[in-house]
Amino acid sequence: xxxxxxxxxxxxxxxxxxxxxxxxxxxxxxxxxxxxxxxxxxxxxxxxxxxxxxxxxxxxxxxxxxxxxxxxxxxxxxxxxxxxxxxxxxxxxxxxxxxxxxxxxxxxxxxxxxxxxxxxxxxxxxxxxx
Amino acid sequence: xxxxxxxxxxxxxxxxxxxxxxxxxxxxxxxxxxxxxxxxxxxxxxxxxxxxxxxxxxxxxxxxxxxxxxxxxxxxxxxxxxxxxxxxxxxxxxxxxxxxxxxxxxxxxxxxxxxxxxxxxxxxxxxxxxxxxxxxxxxxxxxxxxxxxxxxxxxxxxxxxxxxxxxxxxxxxxxxxxxxxxxxxxxxxxxxxxxxxxxxxxxxxxxxxxxxxxxxxxxxxxxxxxxxxxxxxxxxxxxxxxxxxxxxxxxxxxxxxxxxxxxxxxxxxxxxxxxxxxxxxxxxxxxxxxxxxxxxxxxxxxxxxxxxxxxxxxxxxxxxxxxxxxxxxxxxxxxxxxxxxxxxxx
Numbered sequence: 001x002x003x004x005x006x007x008x009x010x011x012x013x014x015x016x017x018x019x020x021x022x023x024x025x026x027x028x029x030x031x032x033x034x035x036x037x038x039x040x041x042x043x044x045x046x047x048x049x050x051x052x053x054x055x056x057x058x059x060x061x062x063x064x065x066x067x068x069x070x071x072x073x074x075x076x077x078x079x080x081x082x083x084x085x086x087x088x089x090x091x092x093x094x095x096x097x098x099x100x101x102x103x104x105x106x107x108x109x110x111x112x113x114x115x116x117x118x119x120x121x122x123x124x125x126x127x128x129x130x
Numbered sequence: 131x132x133x134x135x136x137x138x139x140x141x142x143x144x145x146x147x148x149x150x151x152x153x154x155x156x157x158x159x160x161x162x163x164x165x166x167x168x169x170x171x172x173x174x175x176x177x178x179x180x181x182x183x184x185x186x187x188x189x190x191x192x193x194x195x196x197x198x199x200x201x202x203x204x205x206x207x208x209x210x211x212x213x214x215x216x217x218x219x220x221x222x223x224x225x226x227x228x229x230x231x232x233x234x235x236x237x238x239x240x241x242x243x244x245x246x247x248x249x250x251x252x253x254x255x256x257x258x259x260x261x262x263x264x265x266x267x268x269x270x271x272x273x274x275x276x277x278x279x280x281x282x283x284x285x286x287x288x289x290x291x292x293x294x295x296x297x298x299x300x301x302x303x304x305x306x307x308x309x310x311x312x313x314x315x316x317x318x319x320x321x322x323x324x325x326x327x328x329x330x331x332x333x334x335x336x337x338x339x340x341x342x343x344x345x346x347x348x349x350x351x352x353x354x355x356x357x358x359x360x361x362x363x364x365x366x367x368x369x370x371x372x373x374x375x376x377x378x379x380x381x382x383x384x385x386x387x388x389x390x391x392x393x394x395x396x397x398x399x400x401x402x403x404x405x406x407x408x409x410x411x412x413x414x415x416x417x418x419x420x421x422x423x424x425x426x427x428x429x430x431x432x433x434x435x436x437x438x439x440x441x442x443x444x445x446x447x448x449x450x451x452x453x454x455x456x457x458x459x460x461x462x463x464x465x466x467x468x469x470x471x472x473x474x475x476x
Contacts, residue, residue: 013411015213017446019198019275020365026283046411047446052418062366062387076366076387078331104324109284111225115210117431124218 001096002086005050008041009067011051011060015043015123022123023078030109031084031119035116038097039088040095081109133265136190137358139319140381140403142436146470148429149463150189151267151405152454154261155196155444156216160185160287166447174245177254184264185211187454191265191321194252194314196444201306202279204243214447222282224336227295230280230302237305240313252317265321268314269362272326273344276303280340289332289340308347315355322352323360324379327443330365337370340379342377349378358399360405364443369394375400386410386442390431397436408457414449416440421453425460432468 002046008028014022021043028041029125035100046063054060058067066074069091073079079087084107092098135149154161158179159169168173176194184192199217203209209217223233236242252266259266277285277299288296307324314322315453329341341445345361352359359379364385367374374382375396383394390407398440406428408414413424428439439461 003421013443014213014446016218018330018364019278021216023278023283023286023328023331030283036230040455047415049416051413052416064365076330076472077333078283080290081284082287086200109225109282109287111282114282115220117430124212 001100002093004039004093004095005038006040006092007069008039009054009058009070010121011044011055011063011065012043013063014044014045014047014120018064019105020076020078021064024066025121025123026076026114027066027084027120029121030111032104032107032110033079033113034104034107035085035101036090038092038101043121044053050068050081075082131184131188131263132190133263133320136265136438139436140321140358140360140437142381142397142401143355144435146434147465148432148434148439149191150187151191151438151440152183152185152187152189153193153196153269153441153444154465155193156214156447157449159419159444160184160214160447160449165213166215167213168219170195170217170244171247172304173250173254174249177249177258179260180255182261184259184262184267186451186460189264191267192256193267193269193323194258194317194319195248196269196325198275198278198327199417200240200244200248201238201276204238204245205230205280205306205476206434208278216444219279222280224299225284226293227284227292229295229298231298235302237302237309239309249313249317252314253321256318257296261468263332264319265320267321268311269325270307270310270314270348272324272341273300273303274329274332274362275326276306278328281299284411286332289336296340298421300340301409304344304347307345307352310313311348311351315351315357319357320343321358321360323347323383325362327362327364330363330367330370332370334373337373341442345377345379358403360403371396375402379436381436382436383407383440384442394437403409403436403438405430406411406442407433407442408439408441408444410442413448414453414457417453421456422460425457425462429460429464430468433445
């Protein structure tokens with residue numbers, strides 16, 4: 001199986017301020033650990049100039065949007081777990097990873113590491129800790 | 131500042147000018163040099179911040195709070211606090227697919243969670259706003275957003291795969307938000323809004339099954355008290371626009387991602403008021419687009435029949451008085467150069 005991870009970019013207003021953006025981020029952060037090992041993801045808040053740059057680069061149309069391997073896959077629609085797995089599998093770098101992902105289709109979201117995963121993805125970085 | 135204009139516009143009526151409803155939220159804390167967390171925990175700071183900002187922005191109405199974590203926290207969700215933002219919900223009690231009944235969750239009272247602070251804030255703020263003829267608007271969380279807080283992101287899968295569970299959660303949310311509506315009625319809010327940002331993220335059929343039925347209890351409470359009801363939604367809600375127009379509230383508000391001409395035509399077709407949709411980031415926060423030009427474009431599209439000028443969503447913490455000053459300048463310029471059509475003066 002390829003060492004290369006699937007790149008996921010989440011275009012948001014700000015996952016702290018905007019609930020829809022927050023749950024788009026959580027859709028990725030709550031993927032089970034086996035899936036986490038196959039993906040890299042990052043929040044791009046349009047409240048920052050870097051976020052505006054990424055929105056433009058990926059030709060974003062609406063906020064929030066989940067982009068997988070630079071494709072605008074879920075524009076303004078929070079996906080079901082299985083839909084996310086299927087769309088990642090379609091864009092996996094090789095067949096082995098695609099099959100591995102599809103084998104995790106019945107696992108479902110897991111919430112024990114959500115906060116830790118959100119932090120790794122840069123969620124809330126445009127916001128100051130109290 | 132004219133409270134009645136705001137009420138009339140949200141009820142779809144013609145007005146002598148488009149009323150102005152800035153959802154200032156934690157931006158009120160910024161204007162009194164306080165951290166968002168400190169502001170939200172202190173009734174006196176809320177009263178000071180909201181009244182100061184209402185005056186600064188010459189608002190016809192202003193929310194007491196714009197914080198969608200209140201209901202979730204009152205039923206047991208933990209919060210993460212921020213210095214320059216609203217708190218975020220960090221735990222989801224129903225995420226293991228246990229229903230609120232199985233978990234023993236209770237509909238909040240005025241003593242639950244942060245409600246004592248909010249009730250006291252309302253008591254202090256109302257007379258200050260009344261003196262300026264500015265409406266104190268109560269905003270509570272919408273059902274699908276509250277369900278997301280309770281169950282986490284799995285609710286968006288459950289509305290397809292585990293419908294009985296999703297309905298159980300939403301039914302409880304309906305009762306919780308009806309209680310919130312009653313609290314705001316008791317505070318004297320003339321306008322009460324149901325804020326459901328994630329409802330734009332589902333299909334129209336799901337909206338009809340999992341949103342529309344679960345706002346009705348809240349709407350009944352508001353209307354029974356003679357209040358004006360609004361439904362606020364964020365994101366690209368084009369696919370559910372008809373559902374929003376027919377949800378049963380007097381009016382609704384949308385964000386900057388929609389075409390305001392389309393929204394206006396839909397609202398007028400259904401005889402409801404509509405609010406929107408200044409650009410939060412590009413214009414008001416970052417100034418990449420002129421806030422003045424942006425406001426003029428909204429005023430021109432919205433007109434003076436059922437239209438309320440408002441931001442696309444709650445204002446970010448550090449939006450400056452200068453940016454908002456440009457919006458006020460646009461309103462003055464527009465009123466001077468494009469007065470309401472004579473037929474509105476009946």
